[in-house]
Amino acid sequence: MQATTVNPRLYYYATDSTTVYAGLTATVETRDGGYLPALDDPTQAGYTERNRSERYNTQLRLDSHVGRGRVLTLKNSVSAFSRRLQAGGTYFAGRQLSTYSEASLFVPLGRHRAVFGANFLTDRFQETDATARPRDYAYLTGGAFVQDDWRVLEKLTVQGGLRVDYQHPYGLFVLPRFSTLYKPTAWLAVRAGGGFGYKAPTIFSSTAEQQAYVNVLPLIPAELRAETSRGGNADVNLSGQLGAWRASLNQAVFYTRLTNTLIADPVQFAQGITAFRNAPTPITSRGLETNLRLRREALQFFAAYTLTDTRQTYDPAQPAQLPFVSRHRVVLTSMYEQEKNFRIGLEGTYNGPQYVGDGSRQGRGFWLVGALAEKTFAPHFALVLNVENVLDVRQTRFEPVVIGPFTQPTFRPLYAPLDGFVGNVALKITL
Secondary structure (H helix, E strand, C coil): EEEEEECCEEEEEEECEEEEEEEEEEEEEEEECHHHHHHCCCCCCCCCCEEEEEEEEEEEEEEEEEEEEEEEEEEEEEEEEEEEEEEECEEEEEEEEEEEEEEEEEEEEEEEEEEEEEEEEEEEEEEEECCCCCCCCEEEEEEEEEEEEEEECCCEEEEEEEEEEEECCCCEEEEEEEEEEEEEEEEEEEEEEEEEEEECCCCCCHHHHHHCCEEEEECCCCHHHEECCCCCEEEEEEEEEEEEEEEEEEEEEEEEEEEECEEEEEEHHHCEECCEECCCCCCEEEEEEEEEEEEEEEEEEEEEEEEEEEEEECCCCCEECCCCCEEEEEEEEEEECCCCCEEEEEEEEECCCEEEECEECCCCCHHHHHHHEEEEECCCCCEEEEECCCCCHHHHCCCEEECCCCCCEEEECCCCCCCCCCCCCEEEECC
């Protein structure tokens, strides 16, 4: 693997009330894999993969205070992405150009903080490799939005918003959202919220990626609808002193319902053809998340547990629980830091058993452990040591990932790391 990233940033203070920000992110990456003798010598027989991608993204933003607390913001972003993938004897290549432009005005009015705006998006993809059935598309989206933060009472804030988008070719979308924050005391806060969303269909999904885009049929907009979502969440936060520790406990619940989800037709998929269609029944996701933070001077602890229950009913031949979603997940983090001197951190993440893409259940959970140490030697210099996957967890330790001959292998679905133990050292210079 070879990757090069350039990320310059420029801030220009045109006047006391106007700031301009410009940025560029350029990334060029090449990944080669497969049967190693065939990679070194093209005359050798063996399966190989070569993946080259280039991404260039520009960001431009202007903020101008126009009096009476009002702020005018203009944003623009342009992204150009190209990719060429060779997997065995198959090829996929294409380029994508997308743009985003937005204008908004922030207006404070007494107990209200309102934002009015409009935006315009374009997204165009074109295959550059010869194909009998190109999967090109061109999307245009124009929208307007309004949001208001209303401080109804000293301890109660209500936020409401409405976005209206017209997306070509999938039509009109009206997307309300709301949230409330009630803080009766300094140690208790209660939040609740919800909203609507949508996503235009594309062939770019984990299902198509696993097939290296081989036998993935083009989308037909006249036969599809955009994916839509409706969801809500609520949480309670408690904070205060617990002996010598500063503590906070947050308990959240969430629910999301997806309709018209883009899925591969099960009958054709069993025949080796990926033809996308809308799921006839919704997908639901619900669960809870518990977060605990403890702090005592330079020492911090963080613990989180997430229970996620995602279910489908459109394919009775597959498990109701969606694949590649761990029902149980735990995160444990600790950090000790002396400012301007050093810091040491340790993090562990547990991923519980899950179903994989072929419908089988991966019956083992696993821990991923990482560590970070940083030492400051001078006001502008620091040495950073980062270690990931300390326990060297790899899916290849659980089961074979590659099956069959090295000339025409098949691959098991991936759910755990393949790289194993990874460490790096960096010198950080602050100007």
